[in-house]
Amino acid sequence: ETGVTQSPTHLIKTRGQQVTLRCSSQSGHNTVSWYQQALGQGPQFIFQYYREEENGRGNFPPRFSGLQFPNYSSELNVNALELDDSALYLCASSTDRRNTEAFFGQGTRLTVV
Amino acid sequence: SQKIEQNSEALNIQEGKTATLTCNYTNYSPAYLQWYRQDPGRGPVFLLLIRENEKEKRKERLKVTFDTTLKQSLFHITASQPADSATYLCALEGMDSSYKLIFGSGTRLLVRP
Numbered sequence: 208e209t210g211v212t213q214s215p216t217h218l219i220k221t222r223g224q225q226v227t228l229r230c231s232s233q234s235g236h237n238t239v240s241w242y243q244q245a246l247g248q249g250p251q252f253i254f255q256y257y258r259e260e261e262n263g264r265g266n267f268p269p270r271f272s273g274l275q276f277p278n279y280s281s282e283l284n285v286n287a288l289e290l291d292d293s294a295l296y297l298c299a300s301s302t303d304r305r306n307t308e309a310f311f312g313q314g315t316r317l318t319v320v
Numbered sequence: 321s322q323k324i325e326q327n328s329e330a331l332n333i334q335e336g337k338t339a340t341l342t343c344n345y346t347n348y349s350p351a352y353l354q355w356y357r358q359d360p361g362r363g364p365v366f367l368l369l370i371r372e373n374e375k376e377k378r379k380e381r382l383k384v385t386f387d388t389t390l391k392q393s394l395f396h397i398t399a400s401q402p403a404d405s406a407t408y409l410c411a412l413e414g415m416d417s418s419y420k421l422i423f424g425s426g427t428r429l430l431v432r433p
Contacts, residue, residue, distance in 0.1 A: 249324075250409075307369055308366050308369060313361075314361070
């Protein structure tokens with residue numbers, strides 16, 4: 208086990224709704240990144256937080272937002288859900304911003320209907 | 321833009337043989353490259369990181385090579401076992417300053433007993 212936990216593990220939402228996914232980083236890790244993984248694809252970078260500030264963003268619209276808390280836990284919020292948002296959402300924590308060994312959680316499987 | 325290619329076809333080998341997986345990349349010269357293992361419905365697990373000035377790296381039955389001229393990394397599992405069956409992902413750091421990891425789509429390895 209990596210020490211990174213995500214909740215919930217599975218979630219079903221209706222198109223147009225909002226969702227919040229949570230991640231608890233491994234102890235001592237001040238960097239957290241979020242990824243979206245569609246079936247049969249590799250993870251796609253959403254954004255990264257370092258010491259509570261956004262530190263980089265991938266090609267995702269503003270309705271994808273996040274937070275990192277003082278204890279380095281993190282949230283991913285998605286507004287106005289679309290069917291294409293259905294995917295496995297992964298968070299990864301690391302001791303450095305360059306992610307030279309990222310520890311992933313087990314993921315949250317989001318289904319939008 | 322950066323592109324990472326991994327063989328999308330599954331690699332099917334007999335137990336005890338050496339599995340060799342390929343990762344090719346274009347339009348970039350990364351400082352390092354990483355390999356991850358992912359089991360169905362789980363998050364990726366870090367295996368190895370190799371830096372641009374390293375030609376080869378080993379860890380137990382795993383070996384990674386990094387040819388910056390060919391823009392290619394090879395990932396070998398010697399004496400393969402059915403428990404090695406999984407999807408293997410290679411990842412590069414982003415070429416911009418966003419600190420993101422860019423993942424290939426992965427190659428599925430099946431080791432027959």
